[in-house]
Amino acid sequence: MWQVFNKEIKELIRDKKTLFFMIALPVLLFPLIIGSMAFISGNAIKEAQNKVLKFAITGEAYAPGLYDALLAAEDKFSLVDINGSDDYAALIKAQKVDFVLVIPESFEQNLFDAGQQKLSLYLNDASLNMVYNRVNELVEDIAKNRQLQAFQQLGVTDVQQKALLEPIVLEKQDVADKRENWGEKIGGMVPYLVFLLCFQGAMYPSSDIGAGEKERGTLETLLISPIARYKLVLGKFLTIAFAGGVSALITILSMATWGVILSQGMAIKFVAEFMSAISALDFILMFLMLLPVTAIFASVLLCLSIYARSFKEAQSYMGALVIFIILPIMVAMLPGVSLDGGWAWVPITNVALAMKELIKGTMDYFALFSIFGSTVLIAGGLIAFCVYWFNQEKVLFR
Template sequence: MKGGWWIVFRKEFKELVSDRKMWVGSILLPLLLMPCLMLLVAKLQAGAAEDAQKNITVALVGHNARVEQTLAATPNVQIQPEQDPMGALKNGDVRAVVTIGEQFDQQLQAQKPATISIAYDPSNQKSDVAHGVVQGALQALGQEMAAERLTKLNVSLDAVKPLDVKSVDASDENQKAGSALGFIVPLLLVLSCVTGAMPIATDTMAGEKERGTLEALLTAPVPARQVLTGKLLTVSAMSFISALVSTLAMVGTMKYMPNITGDSDLKFSLSFLSAGDVGLILGALFFLCIMFGGLMLGISSLAKTYKEAQTYLAPFVIVAMVPVYATMMLSAKEIPVQYFWLPVLNVTALMKEVLYGVTDGTHVLMVFASSVVFAVIAVLITSKLFRRESLIVKG
């Protein structure tokens, strides 16, 4: 029967349209949950950073008028007397302990380096921030003292500064934006492909087997191969739609994030991507959706019940996240060539290149060739499982 796969596809899709829980899991949750999570994380990070910069309590051990004046004049720094400074640091009562050496004044008079130390707790974010603030203030004081010594010796400050090292930013704004988004965008899109396909694959295979409707479908005048094709297209389509919805939600969130959080630094944009760049990403995601859809359908056919299939498919979330984390610390120009041949890693690597603006034509061909191969393998595995009556018929 010609066009049987299309009949199955329409039948499955109509059932999905009328199934609220599927749309909630595949469309509404990504549309609402992703922006909320992104805004919540951004708001918490901004609040934590702001709080860490305020009320920087410091315990001072030893005495030197100039050091005390410098710390007291530093914004948000408060010198707090403590009987047990190190104990107060460990308990979180102070964020740093500044210890002035016993020979501090004598060393200064002898024009030798004067000893001063800053104790802090790197495991405490607030203490770590306090260390940076106090260290910066004391370094500025040290430079001021050095300039005074040179003035007494009639030596110019430039005379002891043989090098004037300047940093030049060689990247453009688009590369900065792409580098910042190079982790969150691939992670969000790959996870969306998995979460969009999972409930559909579970219901359309294990769910129908449990309800007994799969056996009835296979008795219809439609070849089993076309039944599988229709189901595969349904799962892949919902996976792809979920990725698109998540992308739209992410773009909208990034656009309005500065207004919502009140932080103008949280400004990201994907406007630098061309139509060709978007096409490459969507094309790679298309084959990734087919691969995930095929594998999930096959594994779902191994389950006897809907809940059992959910258990089997849950590890796919971890499987999808690991490759993204594997490329997290890699620059788009440092990705090993073999990554473009490996499943999921290849799509993640391509997205990083596209976002950074260094797309390589050879890498694109490698990604699409390997993606097609993996998608075909996944479909063949599922097709082989689908032909086994013991895995399809209930009981």
């Protein structure tokens, strides 16, 4: 068994593509994803905030103050002349204007006589254009001035104004700490990335170990060698599991390392506080929970690889398998799904939930017994099936 393992590891090390998916991808993926998301979203928001919006207005004579404010902000708004009979929606869809503001005749009337005023803002709100927010800032300023004038007319004091505007204020007293808050927000995405990287790390060597051996014609040589069939299977299984385990270890280390770099090197306070709250034990438990999951991946991948007639066919089977990994992780991200009850026994979902709880700092460590128990039991059953599968001549020589 160890001779087979040694042989497969040597071939694995020679394969640069496999090494990339085992080592380079986990190390580079976390900063790449975080950096790309921050860069793209930051640029998109900045562009939307700084873009000069083309606008048209009807009924400007009824709101000279608002009209003058729009014209004065030349670096934010640009006036476009239109006819009152034009189709506003067509103008916006044709990108001739970004928005059309329609002002009613009663806009400048006394607040007590006219009551609440409603302006119509026509815009395409399907994209990140921030049109509503930017126009609303100007409207809010005018509304606050009118509000103040009305209160002064009525002789209402500042204290009475607050009471009238907000008779009851519900103050939120959050008992969750920062770690739990941020863990709830990002904890569900960590297992998603980690599981896929572990699967990728195991997938490429498994394709070569089974289907690749068939294509090269070296499988027959192994089968006639004086090695028990189950030892041959276990040697190949350990190679795939080793590749997945290395990916899991590097992924966890990468997550911890880049968290420290972001918190210290970039001086991001909340990241520093969040990362310092996650102990080394939590990272070790994440890695240990991934080992039986990696064994499940390795068993299934080896069965598919030895069943496939070619490397390409094996890749097709394994690519389709990704959906069965994503779905249990997505279940773990749904509201109301937690480690309470039967979810602690559901494979993959239970580990994803446990990783999320470890990141949040709310882990019930007694649940680890059921998590490890169920995952190890399934992994053992799949390894046994893998040995049985490898003993079927109709599978080996399709």
